[in-house]
Amino acid sequence: MSSGISYKSRGVGPALVFLHGVGGGAESWDAQLAxxxxxxxxxxxxxxxxxGSAPAAPADFPQWAEALAAWLDEIDVERCVLVGHSIGGMIAQQFMTRHAHRVTRLVLSATSPAFGRLDGDFQRDxxxxxxxxxxxGKTMSDLAAQFIPGLVGADADPEGIRNAVSTMSRVAPQTYRDAMQALVRFDLRDWLASIGVPTLLVAGEHDKAAxxxxxxxxxxxxxxxxxxxxxxxxxLANMERPEVFNAILAEFLEA
Structure with missing residues (x-):
């Protein structure tokens, strides 16, 4: 049975798996795949x-983590280095709660272990x-043009920004709505101490979201x-400063 997951792949060797953010897609990692x-x-x-990936029902972190496991099974990846950015970093944390044995190293980029209560003022706002x-009545293209400039630092790579805007513009509105609703319910703070593999946390110097x-x-x-x-x-360090992000990740993988 197919996992229903679309993906991009490059190279051979040990598996290095990238999970994108809420406005992203596989294309978000083009600079890393290269x-x-x-x-x-x-x-x-x-x-x-x-x-091209089929939606999950329900659209929540446990279901996304199980979809990740099913996809890895389908493409014959038993163990991997797992790299998660933003909501992808949350999915990576959720994956660790049930499938930690499949992760050799963990990288959490621009993410958080919790967003807060669904009924909190910050979350509602x-x-x-x-x-x-x-x-x-705005479109996803409108949202991409509105939000992407505020997510990046000064002197961001122009090609990376074009990629970010283009990718977010193609996200289905309902998918984006579902992800945002799930995001504010996420809380795995109590699981952090249970992560038992070498872990790298990467933050953007000027990141206001994480x-x-x-x-x-x-x-x-x-x-x-x-x-x-x-x-x-x-x-969006992996897209706006790919050389910096890649150097940080490479050093961790070579340690």
Missing amino acids: FFGDRFRALAWDMPGYG FIRSRIGPLDD PAKVMERMAEKIPDARYACAAGAGH
């Missing part, structure tokens, strides 16, 4: 509901700001973790 494809079997999925424009100080504190709660800051980057 860079690491000569040493790894570098793979980037379209999470359920994105790109966040949902309103991100989904409200769709309710007002601030560097928050990620540094997150690293302190994971037993075998190290923290790195991507100089000059905002929330």
